[in-house]
Amino acid sequence: MRDFLRLLRRFVPPYKKYLGLNILMTVLSGLLTLVSFGAIVPILNVLFKIETPETHGYMPLNWDTFSIDSFKEVLQNNLNTFIVDATQAHGATYILIILGLFLIITTIFRTAAMYFALYFMIPLRTGVVRDIRNKINDKIISLPLAFFSEERKGDILARISGDVNEVENSIMSSLDMLFKDPIYIILYLMGMLLISWQLTLFVFVMLPIAGYIMGQIGKKLKRKSFEGQQQWGGLMSQIEETLGGLRIIKAFNAERKIEERFHKINEQFRQTTVRIFRRQQLAHPMSELLGTVTVAIVLWYGGTLILSENSPIDAPSFMYYLTIFYMIINPAKDLSKSVYSIQKGLASMERVDKILMAESNITDPTHPKPIQFNEQVDYNDVWFKYKENWVLKGVNLTISKGKTVALVGQSGSGKSTMVDLLPRFYDVEKGNITIDGTDIRAAKVHDVRQLMGIVNQEAILFNDTFFNNIAFGVANATMEDVVAAAKVANAYEFIIATDDGFGTNIGDRGCKLSGGQRQRLSIARAVLKNPPILILDEATSALDTESERLVQDALEKLMQNRTTIIIAHRLSTIRNADLICVVHEGEIVERGTHDELMTLNGYYSRLCAMQSV
Ligand SMILES: Nc1ncnc2c1ncn2[C@@H]1O[C@H](COP(=O)(O)OP(=O)(O)O)[C@@H](O)[C@H]1O
Ligand SMILES: [Mg+2]
Numbered sequence: 001m002r003d004f005l006r007l008l009r010r011f012v013p014p015y016k017k018y019l020g021l022n023i024l025m026t027v028l029s030g031l032l033t034l035v036s037f038g039a040i041v042p043i044l045n046v047l048f049k050i051e052t053p054e055t056h057g058y059m060p061l062n063w064d065t066f067s068i069d070s071f072k073e074v075l076q077n078n079l080n081t082f083i084v085d086a087t088q089a090h091g092a093t094y095i096l097i098i099l100g101l102f103l104i105i106t107t108i109f110r111t112a113a114m115y116f117a118l119y120f121m122i123p124l125r126t127g128v129v130r131d132i133r134n135k136i137n138d139k140i141i142s143l144p145l146a147f148f149s150e151e152r153k154g155d156i157l158a159r160i161s162g163d164v165n166e167v168e169n170s171i172m173s174s175l176d177m178l179f180k181d182p183i184y185i186i187l188y189l190m191g192m193l194l195i196s197w198q199l200t201l202f203v204f205v206m207l208p209i210a211g212y213i214m215g216q217i218g219k220k221l222k223r224k225s226f227e228g229q230q231q232w233g234g235l236m237s238q239i240e241e242t243l244g245g246l247r248i249i250k251a252f253n254a255e256r257k258i259e260e261r262f263h264k265i266n267e268q269f270r271q272t273t274v275r276i277f278r279r280q281q282l283a284h285p286m287s288e289l290l291g292t293v294t295v296a297i298v299l300w301y302g303g304t305l306i307l308s309e310n311s312p313i314d315a316p317s318f319m320y321y322l323t324i325f326y327m328i329i330n331p332a333k334d335l336s337k338s339v340y341s342i343q344k345g346l347a348s349m350e351r352v353d354k355i356l357m358a359e360s361n362i363t364d365p366t367h368p369k370p371i372q373f374n375e376q377v378d379y380n381d382v383w384f385k386y387k388e389n390w391v392l393k394g395v396n397l398t399i400s401k402g403k404t405v406a407l408v409g410q411s412g413s414g415k416s417t418m419v420d421l422l423p424r425f426y427d428v429e430k431g432n433i434t435i436d437g438t439d440i441r442a443a444k445v446h447d448v449r450q451l452m453g454i455v456n457q458e459a460i461l462f463n464d465t466f467f468n469n470i471a472f473g474v475a476n477a478t479m480e481d482v483v484a485a486a487k488v489a490n491a492y493e494f495i496i497a498t499d500d501g502f503g504t505n506i507g508d509r510g511c512k513l514s515g516g517q518r519q520r521l522s523i524a525r526a527v528l529k530n531p532p533i534l535i536l537d538e539a540t541s542a543l544d545t546e547s548e549r550l551v552q553d554a555l556e557k558l559m560q561n562r563t564t565i566i567i568a569h570r571l572s573t574i575r576n577a578d579l580i581c582v583v584h585e586g587e588i589v590e591r592g593t594h595d596e597l598m599t600l601n602g603y604y605s606r607l608c609a610m611q612s613v
Pocket of ligand 2: 412415416417
């Protein structure tokens with residue numbers, strides 16, 4: 001329950017207004033229920049021709065000596081007086097019509113109040129879920145890349161879709177019950193106390209016992225639900241992996257293998273679900289049973305009271321009492337059901353919170369320094385690891401302004417890692433990276449990234465127009481700027497050949513385009529941003545020779561008058577670099593110009609020899 005209150009405190013405050021209106025309406029409908037069923041007593045009196053007690057004419061309420069008992073007495077007396085008078089004047093059937101009308105009218109107001117209570121709850125429910133989704137999305141964008149190598153994508157998707165839905169279904173749908181039911185229960189109990197405190201005392205003893213029994217069942221449910229949602233996450237991961245790898249799965253005839261793997265975890269998920277549902281379904285029969293037991297006991301006790309001499313309660317009032325008591329059972333049942341639902345929802349919320357509460361370790365310092373790039377970038381004894389093994393071991397490198405530095409080496413040697421540290425996709429473990437002597441961690445992340453443009457092996461495009469894809473990193477780009485950038489990147493021709501030119505939508509991840517076209521678009525994006533530092537990580541290695549020529553040409557234009565770090569698979573593309581560094585197992589083992597390295601006759605010359613074969 002504490003978890004639940006904390007959840008409310010986190011997400012409900014913006015919707016306080018709606019909650020207030022909801023509670024107000026609920027109280028109103030509860031009161032109207034009591035009042036409208038109050039008509040039962042006189043109706044029964046009339047029907048069973050029970051002697052009406054002697055009346056003293058209409059009595060005013062004396063506020064000075066006000067007490068519950070005197071209030072009851074006055075109310076009862078005045079009502080009886082009215083009925084006796086009216087019966088004498090118009091007959092018993094007339095009274096029945098009046099009482100029937102009274103019942104109808106109060107019920108109209110009561111149900112209207114109930115409707116409006118729900119009406120005001122809806123903006124709260126939907127609002128909270130929207131806020132949670134927005135928060136997850138914003139959090140995902142702000143979290144460092146390192147977070148996502150640990151958490152699998154499918155699992156994150158499962159959290160956004162499945163778990164947030166679960167929160168909506170279980171917690172939010174229980175929310176109105178959770179505010180409504182206790183109010184009803186309290187109001188009805190008060191009404192019952194008013195009718196007969198002796199009977200009500202009895203009920204008070206029964207309720208906590210029933211509550212305890214129900215609570216015990218709920219506890220286990222949360223743990224099982226957590227397990228279930230976790231397995232659902234695994235399932236989503238699997239589907240996501242399968243979708244991405246269909247081509248390979250088919251090529252390697254691995255359908256059976258993947259099928260079996262999926263069926264296995266699907267079955268596990270089902271087994272957990274079976275246990276969850278069974279336990280959840282227990283709530284209904286349990287509360288039914290407990291309710292009936294209580295009613296039976298109350299009937300017995302009430303009966304003995306009525307039959308005894310000097311009964312504190314007459315039969316019609318007892319019927320009224322039972323009616324109200326019967327009406328307590330439903331909210332009490334709903335309440336126990338919503339306690340179960342909430343347990344289930346809280347399990348999902350815990351998983352959502354694993355994202356929401358994740359700390360981003362790549363953040364702005366409290367007093368950020370301004371950062372500029374006029375001289376050089378320095379890697380000073382940089383050490384880095386993703387998990388246990390060091391991936392970079394003491395890298396020292398200076399990149400002077402305007403120069404082109406190339407990194408070469410086997411795949412897995414740590415080249416991409418090296419350049420990923422510069423825009424702070426990851427932070428160094430030991431040592432530091434400085435730009436003009438300022439540690440990049442001392443400046444704002446935004447300012448550091450503003451200095452850089454990145455073109456990767458795989459062009460990352462969005463389901464949007466050519467224009468928006470090129471203008472992605474620049475606010476208020478004009479059409480002239482975008483066209484100019486596209487021309488530099490050799491992308492202009494194929495863009496204007498499409499139906500809507502720059503306004504053409506490129507489709508999901510640019511799937512309508514060839515690899516070379518996609519790459520030229522991401523180059524155009526870098527051209528438009530016009531960053532002082534350019535990072536090219538195998539920008540041409542995924543391309544065929546023909547499109548590589550166009551892309552290479554675009555890259556060369558982009559590199560002019562710029563500081564560039566280039567990682568290239570094909571050594572021919574970096575021949576003219578000012579400095580070539582050979583990276584081997586996380587260290588720079590050779591450095592120099594092409595000619596210098598060739599004469600060294602070491603790693604580099606061996607790499608060149610391999611490629612010319
Ligand atoms: N996100 C990651 N999580 C864990 N290990 C990684 C991650 N990215 C790369 N590695 C590991 O770090 C090493 C260097 O990788 P990388 O820098 O990509 O090499 P290169 O770009 O030279 O091919 C490799 O052993 C690789 O397995
Ligand atoms: Mg790489």
